[in-house]
Amino acid sequence: GENVEQHPSTLSVQEGDSAVIKCTYSDSASNYFPWYKQELGKGPQLIIDIRSNVGEKKDQRIAVTLNKTAKHFSLHITETQPEDSAVYFCAASKDSSYKLIFGSGTRLLVRP
Amino acid sequence: GAGVSQSPSNKVTEKGKDVELRCDPISGHTALYWYRQSLGQGLEFLIYFQGNSAPDKSGLPSDRFSAERTGGSVSTLTIQRTQQEDSAVYLCASSFQGLSTEAFFGQGTRLTVV
Numbered sequence: 353g354e355n356v357e358q359h360p361s362t363l364s365v366q367e368g369d370s371a372v373i374k375c376t377y378s379d380s381a382s383n384y385f386p387w388y389k390q391e392l393g394k395g396p397q398l399i400i401d402i403r404s405n406v407g408e409k410k411d412q413r414i415a416v417t418l419n420k421t422a423k424h425f426s427l428h429i430t431e432t433q434p435e436d437s438a439v440y441f442c443a444a445s446k447d448s449s450y451k452l453i454f455g456s457g458t459r460l461l462v463r464p
Numbered sequence: 465g466a467g468v469s470q471s472p473s474n475k476v477t478e479k480g481k482d483v484e485l486r487c488d489p490i491s492g493h494t495a496l497y498w499y500r501q502s503l504g505q506g507l508e509f510l511i512y513f514q515g516n517s518a519p520d521k522s523g524l525p526s527d528r529f530s531a532e533r534t535g536g537s538v539s540t541l542t543i544q545r546t547q548q549e550d551s552a553v554y555l556c557a558s559s560f561q562g563l564s565t566e567a568f569f570g571q572g573t574r575l576t577v578v
Contacts (some may be wrong), residue, residue, distance in 0.1 A: 358506075386566075386567075388569075393571070394571060395468070395555055395557075395569030395570050395571050396507070396555070396569045397569070398566050398568075399569070420497055426532070441506060441507065443507075450495065450499070450510050450512055450514075450519075450520065451509045451520055451523075452497070452507075452509065452567065453509065454499075454506045454507040454508075454509075455506055456505065456506040457505070457506050464477075
């Protein structure tokens with residue numbers, strides 16, 4: 353079945369620096385790749401997603417890139433702020449199964 | 465409602481007892497998902513509903529776990545004869561037509577089996 357690997361497991365950056373989180377997936381039929389942010393005691397919240405027909409998508413300080421050939425996708429956060437501190441999860445799914453397979457998560461700490 | 469609502473928010477139960485976890489999805493959302501999140505871990509898929517039917521229940525870890533959905537709305541996840549390894553946060557999500565659109569998560573139910 354589909355497997356999603358996520359790195360790093362923890363990431364500490366200085367406020368204002370950029371943060372990059374990377375994921376790889378195993379099922380070449382996967383075509384939907386969302387990123388979720390989970391704050392302590394809350395459910396995951398979608399922050400950005402990308403489909404397999406595009407290579408990059410941006411939303412203000414957040415961007416996601418997708419390399420279908422290599423089967424990996426990345427989350428880029430620029431000008432990080434303390435409120436960006438949270439656990440970030442990548443996920444992958446395909447239309448034929450409808451279930452999101454999640455990575456193991458990255459704990460991001462932005463130091464003021 | 466305004467979002468996905470789960471109840472209870474916390475549940476402590478004794479080993480061997482049965483528990484029921486409830487999920488109220490966003491009104492009009494046809495798809496509903498249950499996930500399990502163990503401490504410090506990722507999200508493990510349990511079951512997916514489209515309307516009242518469950519086309520994918522491949523993630524249920526054992527026959528002690530079951531789920532149902534009635535009226536295309538509320539869903540209940542039941543764990544029978546709970547074990548300590550069942551302790552986790554159980555998350556419910558809903559979306560309009562399936563994962564081609566955004567899945568909204570509830571706050572989760574933290575289950576502790578003692």
